[in-house]
Amino acid sequence: MVPAVPGTKLIILCSPGNPTGGVLGFVLTREDLDCAAEIAKACNSWVLSDEIYSRLVFDGNPDSIALREDMLKRTVILDGCSKAFAMTGWRLGFGLFPEELVEPAKNLAINSWTCLPPFVAAGAETALATPEEVMAPMRSEYKARRDLVYEKLSGTPGISVAVCPAGAMYLLANVTGTGLSSGEFADRLLQEQGVAVLDGNFFGAGGDGLIRKGHAEFVLNSGRALAEQEKKFQACGVQARTQHLMTASLLSGALAFDAWMLLRQSSVDGFGTTYVYTFCIVLPRYLERHPAAMRGWSTLVIYVLDPRSFAWPEETERMGAFRARFLWESLLALRADLQRLGSDLVLRTGKPEEVLPDLLPPGSALITQEEVTAEERAVDQRLRSRLETVKVDVEHCWGSTLFHIEDLPFDPANLPESFTVFKNTLAPELKCACNAIPPEYLDLPKPKTSLSIRPCMPELELGSLPLSAVFCKDVGHPPSWADMPLPSSQSGDDLPAAPLFKGGERAGLHRLEYYFSGPLATYAETKNNMLDADASSKLSPWLAHGCLSPRRVFEALRKHEMQAATASSYWLLFALLVRDFFRFVAVKHGSRIFHGAGISGKRLDWSGGDEEFAMWTTGQTGYPLVDGNMRELKQTGWMSNRGRQNVASFLIWDLQVDWRRGARWFEANLIDYDVTSNWCNWVAAAGLTGGRINKFNVVKQSHQYDPSGRYLRKWLPELSSLTDEEIHEPWKLAPERQHLVHDYPRPCVDPGKFAFAVKQAAGAREKAGKPLKLASTPLHPLRESSMRPWHKPAS
Numbered sequence: 001m002v003p004a005v006p007g008t009k010l011i012i013l014c015s016p017g018n019p020t021g022g023v024l025g026f027v028l029t030r031e032d033l034d035c036a037a038e039i040a041k042a043c044n045s046w047v048l049s050d051e052i053y054s055r056l057v058f059d060g061n062p063d064s065i066a067l068r069e070d071m072l073k074r075t076v077i078l079d080g081c082s083k084a085f086a087m088t089g090w091r092l093g094f095g096l097f098p099e100e101l102v103e104p105a106k107n108l109a110i111n112s113w114t115c116l117p118p119f120v121a122a123g124a125e126t127a128l129a130t131p132e133e134v135m136a137p138m139r140s141e142y143k144a145r146r147d148l149v150y151e152k153l154s155g156t157p158g159i160s161v162a163v164c165p166a167g168a169m170y171l172l173a174n175v176t177g178t179g180l181s182s183g184e185f186a187d188r189l190l191q192e193q194g195v196a197v198l199d200g201n202f203f204g205a206g207g208d209g210l211i212r213k214g215h216a217e218f219v220l221n222s223g224r225a226l227a228e229q230e231k232k233f234q235a236c237g238v239q240a241r242t243q244h245l246m247t248a249s250l251l252s253g254a255l256a257f258d259a260w261m262l263l264r265q266s267s268v269d270g271f272g273t274t275y276v277y278t279f280c281i282v283l284p285r286y287l288e289r290h291p292a293a294m295r296g297w298s299t300l301v302i303y304v305l306d307p308r309s310f311a312w313p314e315e316t317e318r319m320g321a322f323r324a325r326f327l328w329e330s331l332l333a334l335r336a337d338l339q340r341l342g343s344d345l346v347l348r349t350g351k352p353e354e355v356l357p358d359l360l361p362p363g364s365a366l367i368t369q370e371e372v373t374a375e376e377r378a379v380d381q382r383l384r385s386r387l388e389t390v391k392v393d394v395e396h397c398w399g400s401t402l403f404h405i406e407d408l409p410f411d412p413a414n415l416p417e418s419f420t421v422f423k424n425t426l427a428p429e430l431k432c433a434c435n436a437i438p439p440e441y442l443d444l445p446k447p448k449t450s451l452s453i454r455p456c457m458p459e460l461e462l463g464s465l466p467l468s469a470v471f472c473k474d475v476g477h478p479p480s481w482a483d484m485p486l487p488s489s490q491s492g493d494d495l496p497a498a499p500l501f502k503g504g505e506r507a508g509l510h511r512l513e514y515y516f517s518g519p520l521a522t523y524a525e526t527k528n529n530m531l532d533a534d535a536s537s538k539l540s541p542w543l544a545h546g547c548l549s550p551r552r553v554f555e556a557l558r559k560h561e562m563q564a565a566t567a568s569s570y571w572l573l574f575a576l577l578v579r580d581f582f583r584f585v586a587v588k589h590g591s592r593i594f595h596g597a598g599i600s601g602k603r604l605d606w607s608g609g610d611e612e613f614a615m616w617t618t619g620q621t622g623y624p625l626v627d628g629n630m631r632e633l634k635q636t637g638w639m640s641n642r643g644r645q646n647v648a649s650f651l652i653w654d655l656q657v658d659w660r661r662g663a664r665w666f667e668a669n670l671i672d673y674d675v676t677s678n679w680c681n682w683v684a685a686a687g688l689t690g691g692r693i694n695k696f697n698v699v700k701q702s703h704q705y706d707p708s709g710r711y712l713r714k715w716l717p718e719l720s721s722l723t724d725e726e727i728h729e730p731w732k733l734a735p736e737r738q739h740l741v742h743d744y745p746r747p748c749v750d751p752g753k754f755a756f757a758v759k760q761a762a763g764a765r766e767k768a769g770k771p772l773k774l775a776s777t778p779l780h781p782l783r784e785s786s787m788r789p790w791h792k793p794a795s
């Protein structure tokens with residue numbers, strides 16, 4: 001306490017104080033009030049003690065200078081009903097005056113305040129008679145809010161709070177660490193988040209860099225369970241920070257939609273409208289469209305490059321350079337799109353469960369796509385438990401499929417085993433979904449039952465997804481190729497250009513638009529063509545990476561079908577349904593899609609080993625259709641569906657190699673690798689789903705699907721001089737023409753016995769089928785624990 005200036009007439013005290021919430025006699029010591037009383041007496045001055053918050057003291061009891069000896073007669077105590085009694089609209093203030101000041105105060109007041117409204121007077125009378133039992137719960141509610149807001153704000157990067165308020169309903173926070181002035185911070189908070197705080201400058205020069213945040217927003221609801229209260233408080237705390245934190249996601253349109261629904265459902269629950277969430281996604285999915293409902297929220301999109309998806313534990317390649325490059329391009333495109341919306345992309349490399357707890361502030365929420373396969377779910381589980389300890393909530397959204405899992409007309413556990421039954425069950429739903437979607441649908445928390453495919457989100461306006469000021473400094477550098485945690489042998493520089501497959505939403509939309517503008521018309525006839533770029537949609541890389549939502553493709557199909565529903569549009573929808581089916585198969589059957597014995601649990605014995613596998617991967621089997629496709633895969637990251645069916649069949653039934661080695665090879669090399677599409681197609685190719693077994697005679701298929709040999713000539717230049725007829729079976733060349741193919745290997749399976757061998761091998765294996773104990777089966781190394789036991793030692 002500073003000694004009073006001689007001649008001091010009035011000492012003004014404000015405790016608990018506005019804007020800090022500091023309390024004299026508590027934050028300072030009791031002696032401060034004693035000292036102030038002594039000074040007042042020594043100077044013979046009056047004291048004006050503003051005690052309007054005296055009923056809102058949380059720690060200890062309220063104190064007053066008037067309680068000191070001889071002080072009551074020289075102290076004016078000001079009080080009112082608007083704070084503790086929440087009569088903020090109909091204000092009523094009052095004072096306790098020493099007798100000598102009553103008349104002068106009356107003279108001052110009489111012409112300024114007249115005609116107190118009778119109901120306000122009646123309210124004040126009741127308020128002042130309010131017993132302590134009624135006040136106590138309200139005080140403890142405020143105290144809890146104070147605790148929460150203090151804790152959350154103090155833990156927010158860029159913000160510090162010097163004083164934990166012992167009373168009142170405010171807190172003064174220093175925001176200079178955000179790089180913004182307090183005025184800018186308060187303005188952005190209001191404009192971007194719709195949350196008002198007061199710039200500290202309004203309290204004088206000392207307030208520069210500070211903002212005042214109130215914590216009296218919520219209506220008291222003592223009937224709620226404690227857990228709900230906590231959640232409310234958490235929302236309150238997060239809202240208090242306002243700022244921050246809406247971070248969002250590498251979410252595909254479908255996913256963004258679901259995230260939005262989730263948030264809307266939360267807000268319907270009654271926590272108000274200003275939601276501050278941390279959205280991010282940690283596994284490869286991208287933002288396609290943001291829901292318009294996010295407008296005004298500050299967002300942060302986080303992408304974590306997890307080294308485990310780039311290399312197997314033994315450090316061999318798991319994500320090939322083509323897929324890695326597509327991912328990298330998608331990240332660059334995503335960043336540019338987010339910047340246009342006012343946000344940005346944060347890129348981190350590491351295990352999500354290790355990276356994210358340090359990045360996400362307590363009180364935020366992380367939204368990720370719900371995964372369905374073992375390894376991805378294990379990451380998710382570890383992440384969830386780590387984030388729990390730092391008080392970050394994790395929410396899941398369904399994503400990736402055309403049909404939302406909740407909209408299936410059956411429990412996923414009862415998914416039909418056969419695709420045909422699945423498709424036929426959904427057919428009526430699809431018919432309904434082709435109807436126009438009513439705009440009011442967007443305002444419903446749940447889809448109408450007749451609309452089983454949810455619509456895509458509308459596009460956001462530029463600048464409508466602003467990045468939180470708090471996160472601005474954390475964004476880091478733009479994604480660079482060096483960020484990709486690739487095994488050392490890989491390089492991005494020496495990859496051939498892949499003009500068709502450029503990562504990112506725009507490129508995907510461009511391909512979609514182009515394909516629907518013409519080539520789709522002949523899809524039914526061309527989809528098995530292996531060579532031509534427009535033979536099939538080639539949308540799979542964008543779908544697999546989440547750059548495009550299947551709902552977006554469906555929307556285009558619906559528009560197309562309004563003009564003309566053709567066989568081609570039917571078959572494309574059919575393909576999208578196959579994709580959905582396999583994802584739901586993984587939900588139903590879990591890790592069996594990775595088991596050697598598959599879903600059906602049949603034992604197959606594999607006589608093929610490393611040598612056969614190497615011939616297959618390098619395109620040296622001597623069977624042109626297989627070799628052409630395998631070389632295309634290695635050189636471009638792409639293979640047509642017809643090619644995939646044939647090479648898978650050849651590896652499994654002719655070379656008799658464990659199908660999981662093929663699936664792993666595809667995982668490493670396909671640009672459009674998708675965990676359920678790949679592993680389910682492979683387990684099906686091995687005849688281990690319990691359904692029909694498809695074995696392909698690759699020679700017949702070669703004649704049928706590449707009659708002129710155009711495809712084979714492109715990928716097997718050493719066969720380019722053969723005729724259209726010869727090229728499918730070079731071993732049949734007349735002796736005088738054999739020199740034309742001396743660079744090409746002899747067939748690794750005796751062609752004379754080929755068709756017979758296929759039949760025999762398959763029949764024998766089917767007979768040998770026995771149920772297995774799945775736990776003892778060698779499995780996908782990371783998805784299950786055992787390590788590649790199907791490898792024969794190199795001879």
Ligand SMILES: Cc1cc2nc3c(=O)[nH]c(=O)nc-3n(C[C@H](O)[C@H](O)[C@H](O)COP(=O)(O)OP(=O)(O)OC[C@H]3O[C@@H](n4cnc5c(N)ncnc54)[C@H](O)[C@@H]3O)c2cc1C
Pocket residue numbers: 527536537538539540541543544572575576578579582639640641642644645648666670672673674675677678679681682685
């Ligand atoms: C052994 C094997 C492994 C496969 N691995 C994958 C994979 O990792 N990722 C992947 O996306 N597809 C995979 N497929 C499915 C299919 O080969 C590709 O989806 C298709 O070739 C992609 O080309 P497109 O986009 O032109 O397809 P289109 O014929 O134009 O079909 C449109 C979309 O439907 C989906 N689709 C079509 N057929 C299938 C199918 N059989 N299974 C699942 N989805 C399908 C794809 O998303 C495709 O983009 C695999 C098929 C086999 C036989």
